[in-house]
Amino acid sequence: MIDLAILGLLTEQDLHGYELKKRLGELLSGRASISFGSLYPALARLEAQGHVKAVDQPTAAPITPMTGSLAGELSAFKARVRESSIVKVGGRGKKVYGITDAGRGRLVELMTDPDLSDDRAFTLRVAFARHLDSNPRLELFERRRTELLGRRDALSRRTADRRHDRYLGALQERDADHLANDLAWLDRLIDLERTPSMQSTEEHS
Amino acid sequence: MIDLAILGLLTEQDLHGYELKKRLGELLSGRASISFGSLYPALARLEAQGHVKAVDQPTAAPITPMTGSLAGELSAFKARVRESSIVKVGGRGKKVYGITDAGRGRLVELMTDPDLSDDRAFTLRVAFARHLDSNPRLELFERRRTELLGRRDALSRRTADRRHDRYLGALQERDADHLANDLAWLDRLIDLERTPSMQSTEEHS
DNA sequence: TGTTCGCTACATCGATTCGATACATCGCAA
DNA sequence: TTGCGATGTATCGAATCGATGTAGCGAACA
Numbered sequence: 001m002i003d004l005a006i007l008g009l010l011t012e013q014d015l016h017g018y019e020l021k022k023r024l025g026e027l028l029s030g031r032a033s034i035s036f037g038s039l040y041p042a043l044a045r046l047e048a049q050g051h052v053k054a055v056d057q058p059t060a061a062p063i064t065p066m067t068g069s070l071a072g073e074l075s076a077f078k079a080r081v082r083e084s085s086i087v088k089v090g091g092r093g094k095k096v097y098g099i100t101d102a103g104r105g106r107l108v109e110l111m112t113d114p115d116l117s118d119d120r121a122f123t124l125r126v127a128f129a130r131h132l133d134s135n136p137r138l139e140l141f142e143r144r145r146t147e148l149l150g151r152r153d154a155l156s157r158r159t160a161d162r163r164h165d166r167y168l169g170a171l172q173e174r175d176a177d178h179l180a181n182d183l184a185w186l187d188r189l190i191d192l193e194r195t196p197s198m199q200s201t202e203e204h205s
Numbered sequence: 206m207i208d209l210a211i212l213g214l215l216t217e218q219d220l221h222g223y224e225l226k227k228r229l230g231e232l233l234s235g236r237a238s239i240s241f242g243s244l245y246p247a248l249a250r251l252e253a254q255g256h257v258k259a260v261d262q263p264t265a266a267p268i269t270p271m272t273g274s275l276a277g278e279l280s281a282f283k284a285r286v287r288e289s290s291i292v293k294v295g296g297r298g299k300k301v302y303g304i305t306d307a308g309r310g311r312l313v314e315l316m317t318d319p320d321l322s323d324d325r326a327f328t329l330r331v332a333f334a335r336h337l338d339s340n341p342r343l344e345l346f347e348r349r350r351t352e353l354l355g356r357r358d359a360l361s362r363r364t365a366d367r368r369h370d371r372y373l374g375a376l377q378e379r380d381a382d383h384l385a386n387d388l389a390w391l392d393r394l395i396d397l398e399r400t401p402s403m404q405s406t407e408e409h410s
Numbered sequence: 411t412g413t414t415c416g417c418t419a420c421a422t423c424g425a426t427t428c429g430a431t432a433c434a435t436c437g438c439a440a
Numbered sequence: 441t442t443g444c445g446a447t448g449t450a451t452c453g454a455a456t457c458g459a460t461g462t463a464g465c466g467a468a469c470a
Contacts, residue, residue: 002455002456016419016420017419017420017421018418018419018420019419026363027373029356029359029360029363029376029377029380034456034457035456035457035458035459036419036420036421036422036457036458037421037422037423037455037456037457037458037459038455038456038457039456040420040421040422041422041455041456042455042456045455094419094420095419095420123376126372126375126376127372127373127376128372129372130370130371130372151234154234155234158231158234165335166335166397167331167332167333167334167335168232168332170331170390170393170394171234171328171331171332172234173390174386174387174390175234177386177390178383178386181379181382181383181386182379185375185378185379185382188375189375192371207426207427221448221449222448222449222450223447223448223449224448239427239428240427240428240429240430241428241429241448241449241450241451242426242427242428242429242430242450242451242452243426243427243428244427245449245450245451246426246427246451247426247427299448299449300448300449
């Protein structure tokens with residue numbers, strides 16, 4: 001779900017397409033990046049639906065606009081733009097997108113979608129979990145836990161009838177390890193969520 | 206790469222579309238199944254390329270073909286077909302596919318493809334690893350190991366500059382665990398491959 | 411000075427894949 | 441016999457990918 005990725009990122013900061021792609025690549029640790037061939041159509045779709053809209057200035061630090069149009073003034077303006085925000089965002093390129101109220105609503109929908117079978121989508125939801133209230137967040141984790149338990153059962157049931165070769169067996173072993181790993185990890189997250197210590201989740205620094 | 210999945214499965218037994226989908230679902234433990242919308246076009250493509258071809262009988266047990274065309278004869282034929290092999294394969298449905306020599310060549314190409322970045326494709330290659338010679342198989346594992354080491358480095362480098370929130374951090378932790386897990390698993394596989402004990406990999410059965 | 415290179419940025423192309431759906435046939439049970 | 445669920449092939453539109461094409465810009469270098 002590319003919409004989830006886009007809306008989640010735009011919740012934190014207005015961005016243009018290229019930056020979106022880069023951020024997402026970092027967020028998901030290299031793998032599971034998105035391609036331009038899906039990004040730009042998705043942005044157009046979201047804009048048509050009113051979930052995002054093009055803005056002319058990055059929100060981070062409003063830049064004093066150009067007054068004249070002389071060459072010297074121009075380059076000074078560019079320099080101001082370039083250094084205005086922590087990372088360069090919408091330097092010269094066009095089309096900086098921001099999220100709308102409708103988009104924020106849509107994001108909540110996507111975050112609380114009952115389908116937990118898509119691993120990539122779940123990863124994205126965790127990445128944006130701070131935008132979720134404590135309650136649905138906890139529910140997200142617990143429903144994911146149920147999903148993983150189901151997979152583990154299915155896997156162990158499949159392991160029963162084995163006339164596999166060595167490599168099939170190794171794959172199942174790897175799956176089981178991953179599953180156990182993820183479950184332990186989820187349990188840790190759930191515990192952290194339940195203990196009311198440190199409610200300040202270093203809110204949007 | 207759906208071609209890899211199809212050719213790999215057909216190497217072991219002639220199958221029709223529906224069976225292919227089921228087998229693949231089992232093979233990959235539920236997740237990562239393929240859809241009909243990609244399966245049938247892929248089969249048509251592979252047939253056009255000469256990598257698979259439609260066969261009229263499942264290989265398992267050749268069935269005496271129909272001689273007449275009377276209704277009684279027909280149902281008897283169907284019954285014979287249905288009970289001819291261990292699992293029902295091509296029961297009444299048409300289009301049982303088998304792999305060709307060209308297809309086998311293509312499979313080797315896909316199995317030894319240098320791109321190890323696609324996790325799904327790598328999993329499939331391991332699942333069909335028994336069809337590979339010992340040498341390219343070992344190489345497959347070792348190149349995958351290099352790939353994973355690269356990811357781990359990238360990840361730890363990214364962990365350095367952290368102003369993440371709690372959930373981002375948790376995701377990175379999970380990735381690191383998975384990576385360590387996979388590397389240990391791969392090392393075990395490589396060790397097994399290197400020790401010349403038990404060269405009989407319970408060949409095709 | 412200008413020229414070349416690489417990065418940023420937007421955009422589109424064809425091919426692949428997905429998810430849904432349609433439409434038959436079969437086996438089985440109410 | 442009727443109706444339902446599993447089997448089976450097939451196609452549709454939408455989503456996505458990977459490749460490629462464009463430009464502008466800054467830095468390096470002759």
